Amino acid sequence: MSTTTMIVGGSAGLGLAVARQRVERGDHVIVTSRCEQRADRAAQQLPGPARGVGLELTEPRSFADALSEINRIDRLVLAATERGGAALPELNVDEATRVVTAKLVGYLELTRLLRPRFSAEASVVLFGGTAKDRPEPRSTLTTVTTQAVSGMVRTLASQLAPHRVNAIHPGAVGDSPRWASTPEPPGLARTPIGRLVTTAEVVHAVEFLLTNTGINAQDLHLDGGVTIT
Template sequence: MTSTLVVGGSGGLGAVIARHFADRGDDVVVTSRDKARAEATAARIGPGTRGLAVDLGQPETIGAALADVTEVDHVVITAVGQAANSLAQFNVTDAVAAVTMKLVGYAETVRVLRERFNPGASVVLFGGLAKERPYPGSTVVSTFNAGITGLVRTLAVEIAPHRVNALHPGLIGDSPKWRDVPEPPHSAQTPIGRLVTMAEIADATEFLLRNTGVNAHDLHMDGGLLAT
C-alpha cells in the first residue's frame, strides 16, 4: 500500500489533498500543530488515515514528532503562514516565524524523512503565486514562496534519485477564503474565466508525485493568469 504524508493536512486545501489520496486507497497521515485537530480530520477522512501533531515553526521538534512515520512513498507539505506583513509596517517577529516555518520547517521535514523513503518516493512542496504576483502586504509571503523554488532545486540534488517539485497555486475559487466571495480577484483575468479549484490542485499534486520524469519543477496552477 502506498504511504502518503500530508503536512498541514488538517483543514482547507490540505484536507482535500489528504482525502484525494485516501480515496484512491493510500495509507494517509495528516498533520496539524494541534493533535486533536489532526486526529479529528483523520477520523472524518476515514479508515487508513491517522493524525499527528507536527509544528513546522519549531523545526527542532520535527524529528520526534515524525518518529512514528517509519516509511513513506509520498510527502506533501502544504502548511502556510501568510499573515500580511508589508515593508512599511514590518513585523520582524512575524517575519522570522513565517520564514522559519516555510523554509526551515519544510527542509527539516524532508531531511528527517529522507532515510525512510521507499524506492520511487517523491515530494511536493507548496509555494504560491505571490512569488510572481506580489501584492500589498506580501513582502514576506512573496519572499518565502520564491524561496521554495530554490529549496526544491537544491533538494532535488540532495535527495536524488528521489524527486521533489513545487506547486504554486493562485487564488483557489472554492477554498474557505474565497468560495463565498461574489467576485473574487483575478477570476475575470484568467483565460479559463474562473479561479482554479481545490480538486484541480489535488489532481496536480498527484501528477507531480506520480510522473517519474518531472523533477525540480515549479508548477503554477493559476488558470493561465501569468499569461495575461
C-alpha cells in the same frame, strides 16, 4: 505493502483534500497539524486508514520527537504555511521570523529528517503560491517565502536524487471557504480561463506531480493563466 503518504498541513483546506484523494486511492495517510487534536479529527473523517500527528512548523527542533513513530514514507506533501501579511514599512520581525522558519527551515528540516525513511520510489511535492510572481504590497512575506520554494525544489531535487521533488503554485481557489462566497475574487477579471481554479484541479495536479516519474525539479503554476496577464 500499501503506499504511505504524509501531508504536512493536511487537517484542512487543500491539504485535507489531497489527503482524502490519497486515502480513496488506497494509501495509508498521515496528516499533520500544529494541533494534535485537530490532526486526529481530520484523520478520523477520512474514508480509510489515516492518523494524525501534531507538528508545529515554527519549532523545527521538536520535529524529531513528533516523527519518531513514522517508519516509511512513499509520498510527502508539504502543504502547510504560516500566514503573515504586511507591507515592508509595517514588517514585524517576530512575525517574519515565524513565517520564514515555518516555510523554509520547517520544510527543509522535515525533509532532512524523513529522507532516511523514504522508500525507493518516494517523491515530494511542496506548496508555494502565485504571490511569488505577482507581489503585492501586503504580500511581502508570502512572496519571499513562495519564491524560496522554487529554490528549495531545485536544491532538494539535486540532493535527494533519485527521489523526485516538485512544487505546485496554486492561484486563488474559487471553491475554497476563503473565496467561494466572494462575488469578485482577486484576479478573476484577468484570468484567461474566465474563472478561478478549483480544489479538484489542485488535487489532480498534486497527484500528477507525485506519480509521474518523469517530472522532477519543476514548478507547476495552477492559476488559469493569470500570471501571464
